[in-house]
Amino acid sequence: MPGSGTRTFLEPDHYEASLRQTQIEILIALNSKFKARLTWAELHDLQVLRCEEDVPRVAYVWLGPQLSFVTFPAHSGPLPVWGGTELRPGEIVFHGRSERRHQSTPGSFVWNVIGLHPVQLEKYGRALSGKPFALPSEGKILRPSPRDVARLRRLHAQVCRLAETKPKLLAHTEVARAIEQGLIQTLVACLTSTSLRADDAIKRRHARIMIRFEEVLAEHLSEPLDMTELCERIAVTERTLRSCCAEFLGMSPIRYMLLRRLSRARVALRDAVPDGVNLAELVRGFGFAELGRFEAAYLAAFSETPLTTLQRAPGARFINP
Numbered sequence: 001m002p003g004s005g006t007r008t009f010l011e012p013d014h015y016e017a018s019l020r021q022t023q024i025e026i027l028i029a030l031n032s033k034f035k036a037r038l039t040w041a042e043l044h045d046l047q048v049l050r051c052e053e054d055v056p057r058v059a060y061v062w063l064g065p066q067l068s069f070v071t072f073p074a075h076s077g078p079l080p081v082w083g084g085t086e087l088r089p090g091e092i093v094f095h096g097r098s099e100r101r102h103q104s105t106p107g108s109f110v111w112n113v114i115g116l117h118p119v120q121l122e123k124y125g126r127a128l129s130g131k132p133f134a135l136p137s138e139g140k141i142l143r144p145s146p147r148d149v150a151r152l153r154r155l156h157a158q159v160c161r162l163a164e165t166k167p168k169l170l171a172h173t174e175v176a177r178a179i180e181q182g183l184i185q186t187l188v189a190c191l192t193s194t195s196l197r198a199d200d201a202i203k204r205r206h207a208r209i210m211i212r213f214e215e216v217l218a219e220h221l222s223e224p225l226d227m228t229e230l231c232e233r234i235a236v237t238e239r240t241l242r243s244c245c246a247e248f249l250g251m252s253p254i255r256y257m258l259l260r261r262l263s264r265a266r267v268a269l270r271d272a273v274p275d276g277v278n279l280a281e282l283v284r285g286f287g288f289a290e291l292g293r294f295e296a297a298y299l300a301a302f303s304e305t306p307l308t309t310l311q312r313a314p315g316a317r318f319i320n321p
Contacts, residue, residue: 004041004163023064030057047115067115074110141197144190
């Protein structure tokens with residue numbers, strides 16, 4: 001997403017599409033009204049994002065390999081759960097290349113992101129710290145000094161304010177370079193003068209199980225599997241899968257699968273072609289055999305009927321099956 005600016009979203013998939021342009025793939029599962037605001041700035045070497053979300057949600061996040069990412073909350077609470085681990089005040093996440101993890105938020109949340117080309121980050125890391133600097137193979141939760149974290153948040157907020165109010169100023173080479181250099185110096189200080197959250201082998205194993213769960217889910221989202229089939233394809237016991245989903249998602253695997261399918265159906269209804277759509281046929285394509293059960297689940301998830309969503313599509317009309 002070139003340049004700088006800010007945008008507000010009322011639909012999760014539109015928000016997902018904009019994040020995709022910044023090398024962040026995210027799939028959101030939620031059962032309430034959605035509102036988010038994305039602010040971005042492309043500097044010389046840095047990509048800076050602020051993701052403001054108004055509702056609690058669970059998301060599967062896949063970070064692109066072209067950039068190295070560091071993320072951190074904009075304030076001390078409420079704090080997200082990243083990869084099954086709840087962040088503590090003052091912590092930041094130094095992500096591995098192409099990292100895939102689940103992230104859940106307990107309420108309205110502001111998620112700060114900094115992306116930098118891996119070669120550039122290693123170069124800056126060695127030059128500014130005066131010691132060997134390597135990118136992590138897997139994500140790490142770090143606890144820098146309070147002073148460094150406060151400065152990182154302050155400089156990040158400064159960039160985002162300029163992106164919102166004076167985007168043309170960030171287009172000036174000297175201004176952008178000066179701001180970027182201060183942000184990079186502080187970022188490297190946070191990554192090198194820090195304590196590390198203790199590694200957890202069980203958590204890593206559970207994270208791999210959850211990635212496999214998402215892979216199986218993507219393959220069979222239109223033909224929902226029961227728990228026995230699901231566990232066989234993932235090669236885990238039902239007890240283990242339920243435990244992992246509770247830890248990473250805060251819900252059962254079946255509930256998560258249902259929300260993902262309902263979300264896809266909602267996008268299809270909202271974007272229905274103007275000359276009409278057969279509702280029963282549409283929902284069968286997302287694995288719902290009975291229209292009545294689909295309508296009840298949809299109403300419970302989104303506080304509106306499928307027909308209401310469909311009628312919001314310009315020119316669309318409902319055709320009885």
